[in-house]
Amino acid sequence: MDGPEATDGEHVLNMCRLGLENLNLEEVDEDRKMKVHQLLLSQNRMLVLPSQVANFSSLHLLDISNNNMAYIGEEILALTKLKTLLAKNNRLDEFSIPKQLGSMKLEVLNLSGNQFEEIPSQILELQSLKTLSLGGNRLKSIPVEIDNLISLEFLYLGGNFITSIPSELANLPYLSYLVLCDNRIQSVPPQLAQVYSLRSLSLHNNLLTFLPREILSLVHLQELSLRGNPLVVRFVRDLTYTPPTLLELAGRTVKSRGIPYSPWEVPENLLRYLDLASKCPNPKCGGVYFDSCVRQIKFVDFCGKYRLPLMHYLCSPECSSPCGSSSLSSESDSEDEASAAARRMQKVLLG
Known part of the structure; x- marks a missing residue:
């Protein structure tokens, strides 16, 4: 050769x-x-x-x-x-x-x-x-x-x-x-x-x-x-939650209730702060958060092959239950879907 x-x-x-x-x-x-x-x-x-x-x-x-x-x-x-x-x-x-x-x-x-x-x-x-x-x-x-x-x-x-x-x-x-x-x-x-x-x-x-x-x-x-x-x-559910400050509570109220404001009424530093609002991913909540949030692990389907544990941010502990963020499958999942999700998870855990 x-x-x-x-x-x-x-x-x-x-x-x-x-x-x-x-x-x-x-x-x-x-x-x-x-x-x-x-x-x-x-x-x-x-x-x-x-x-x-x-x-x-x-x-x-x-x-x-x-x-x-x-x-x-x-x-x-x-x-x-x-x-x-x-x-x-x-x-x-x-x-x-x-x-x-x-x-x-x-x-x-x-x-x-x-x-x-x-x-x-x-x-x-x-x-x-x-x-x-x-x-x-x-x-x-x-x-x-x-x-x-x-x-x-x-x-x-x-x-x-x-x-x-x-x-x-x-x-x-x-x-x-x-x-x-x-x-x-x-x-x-x-x-x-x-x-x-x-x-x-x-x-x-x-x-x-x-x-x-x-x-x-x-x-x-x-x-x-x-x-x-x-x-x-060890999967972590509620990891940490720091109570929001008065500033954050005020900002949440302004953003979630759609209270109008303008540069002539609000100082520049507060305008910048209000622009940093993150929308809560829980569709049943509709709230916002700035610095204080609940960190959770949420399992997310990935390419139909894995269900990945990803970090998930919520505005308050009350958002945890409606989201069902920590379960392998929601209550509406069929038994076959839950089994498939478990197999995908096993592939991640043991892969």
């Missing part, structure tokens, strides 16, 4: 599982080096990338996974045709890769199972990158510069210590698979709903208590994983 897809023969040099600390690549003749498209060096005991790698000028794929590697030298920069670099399960960190790595044309980069505490800036310069895997590291955050990776389709950051999702992810036009499971994420930014290309979203084993309503805009989403979050483990 010709081309980089070949799995054996002259285009693939497999030196895996030799248990060597220093691989002698000089023994490979020059003609063979020119023909090798895939160089497999995984499961040895290498501490650094062999300098002879630079002589494999036709290399498309380099696998140096499962070694003891703490450093990748500038030799890799000579591999101008390299598209895939697999370096998972080593001892690499943000100081282990060359500063000019961002000048390469990599499309797949797998650095999972290493010791990165942050994503190096040179990785964020790889504008041809389609797949980035940094799972099982020590990352605490996702840099806002992640939107520099304009070609990114697959982002795997599971098994880190990430606490938040930057809204800049919404600027990635081709992002289809986003894996953020097993982190410490407490909320999902509404802007994530702008990633219309998203097909799979893995958020299991985080600290999520609700999802933004905007998530319903992800109409192409096919897989959603939420298990192991507080919103799944």
